[in-house]
Amino acid sequence: MNFLLKIKGTLLLVILGSVLLSGCAFKDIDKSVFVAMIALDVSDDEEKPYKVTLKLYEPTGSFREATEPQYSYLSENGETLSEAIRMMESYSDKELEFGHSKLIVLGEELVKNEKNKEILDFLIRRPDIQMISWITVGRPNAEEIIKMIPQGESAAYPELFNYFDGNGTTTPYIVTTHLFEFRRNIKEGWIDSVLPIIEINNEDQHFEINKSLLLSANKEPYELDSLNTSIYNMLSRSVKHANLLIKEDGDHFIANIDTVKSKYNVKINNPSEIELDIKISLYGSVAESHKPMINKDLKKYNEELKKETEEKFTTFISEMKKNGYDPLGFGIDYKAKVLHNRRMSKEEWKEAYKNAKLNLTVKPGIKSTGSIQ
Template sequence: MRPLLLPLVPGRRSAPLPRMLLVLAALAGALQAGGCAYKDIDKRSFVVAMGVDRSGDPARPLRVTLKIAIPTADIKSGENRFLLLTADGRLIAEAVHRLQGMNENAFDFSHTKLIFIGRDLAEDRPLRETLDWFIRMETIQGIALVALAEPSAEAALRVSPPMERLPSNSLFTALDGSGTLSPYITHAYLFDVVRRLYEPGLDPILPLVEAAGKKAFRIERSGLFDKSRLRLVLSPEETEWLNFLRGETANVDFVFGRDRLYFQADPNRARTRLTVESRGRTLRLVVDVELYGSIDERQKETAALPAITRAIEADVKTRTESLLRRLQEAGVDPLGLGLRAAARGLASGDPEAVIRSLDFTVRTHIVVYETGNVLR
């Protein structure tokens, strides 16, 4: 009996059906063989945080630290388990390849939420070069948090607070704002840091995490970069006020030592507006600050509300002008003033140079009211 023929092309005979089935079976086998590169979950090591430091070895100047979560069946408070692996290399990619020889499983970076950069390294090495590997890694998410670390990134990764359930979860919830709402903490995501590195007239700003032993940390300062390196580290008070000017927080406060008075602004009624204007050949930054707030603590009866209001207005102007002068001296622009001027066609030259030539005008509107059952 002759095999069945399928007339696929008019006037020609097609291949026998068994031969076509054989070809299809071969293709199906090839597709299945290509899927063998998949790694089961028990063959993966999930990297939850990374750190890059200066090693001190000229031959291998970078020290890379990976924080790997160790899965447990029962998650208990204070019993989070993790593994730290450290290796030196000329590049981050080289150090990671060296680390692969220290672990039996394949590294999985899809859960990497934190990227720490040692302060010493940030002062010596361009930020673009440090973040280049993280940008190119397709498995690292753009919403990963980036921060400076002191005394080192490795020390920050070793921090494990007693109440922590998951490795580095305390640092993550603090830095992304899902936990504490401290006005001293700056939020910096990888995608935004990269944008600031390449956008003219807008410079990166990173929070500074200080490791206080292995059980505690402190986040109250921030580091400012130009398009290359770390140029300025702000104090806690300057960090708070810069976050307020950037619109990241409205929880600002004022403490007056002479009258022993603590003023807390209402987060729902505190706002700021930045406007770059052209005044002849010069550019002027107009800062409008509006604050409504209450007196949370007062230990002297000497000052009346109008006097307190005038004192807060003077303090607002002093804070703003002092901070802007520091930004001018360092040549950094975390507020994006050069970008604002370029968007309005006011930057005749390089937007990066706008911050150095600006004049300032600060306008305030302050309303102070008492709280509770205390009447004065």
């Protein structure tokens, strides 16, 4: 009997507690405004060094009826990024919703001031900012980038998203970096981050994204030009297609590479001596040539492809080693192979990495000279 009374008493407390509990803090959709993009810059106010600009979707009855995209903007300076956001919340009668924001643009000056840890602390702590958001660098600043609306942009989907979502353009010159990758690399410390640079062509009013910025702790950001950006993408397995210009032995042609395979690892000879082994396979056909090409000379064309690409890839990696940057993550490969009590320190690794022997080979695979009717 006492046992039954205890059960009844427990059930009564559960029922009373559930009645007293309040419901979830649900708000109607018309009480919210959705943030499309976030721009973080350096402000002109020394006391409030951060400038935050938000690009907001304007409500519309139907995307079919909308003749052009409609956005509004909020901008504010703050001593911290959170302070600027809190101040902007007082500018709108609706709740700022960051859950649909896909793009975060960092001003170039902010990045060069080495504010990466402060930026990440703000972005990671907010639960409504997606970790799969793309993170980029805006030149000359982030605010101009998100306020730019190119001709022909759809009202339903900002044009900038097409560059990074994999459903629009596919080019080896665009680096795609997600927020979780950026955070992981900075926290890891044995690999450097590469962020795409977004610029505006003021004459034609369109975006140009074919360069990238290499970020490493306690070092100046290092800019990769278009060629080096494409090489990084091929080596890091971020792209599967590329066009390579080959100029060898009087030949001048474009190799259309439709399959890129790369494999690299760290070979440890002794605790302080390492070698970097890189193997790359390139398969494709000839896309363009300044003179007639015949299939029986494919062996010669492959040899030219091998020679040219080995020179370019070796130059790129040698440049990275010389300047102490590791965008491919050789440091992570080394760290994974050596026990913690036998591992070099980060400083010792950096020195060994600079002096490492490079073994790079390219396996060419041009299958045809293209189709000419």
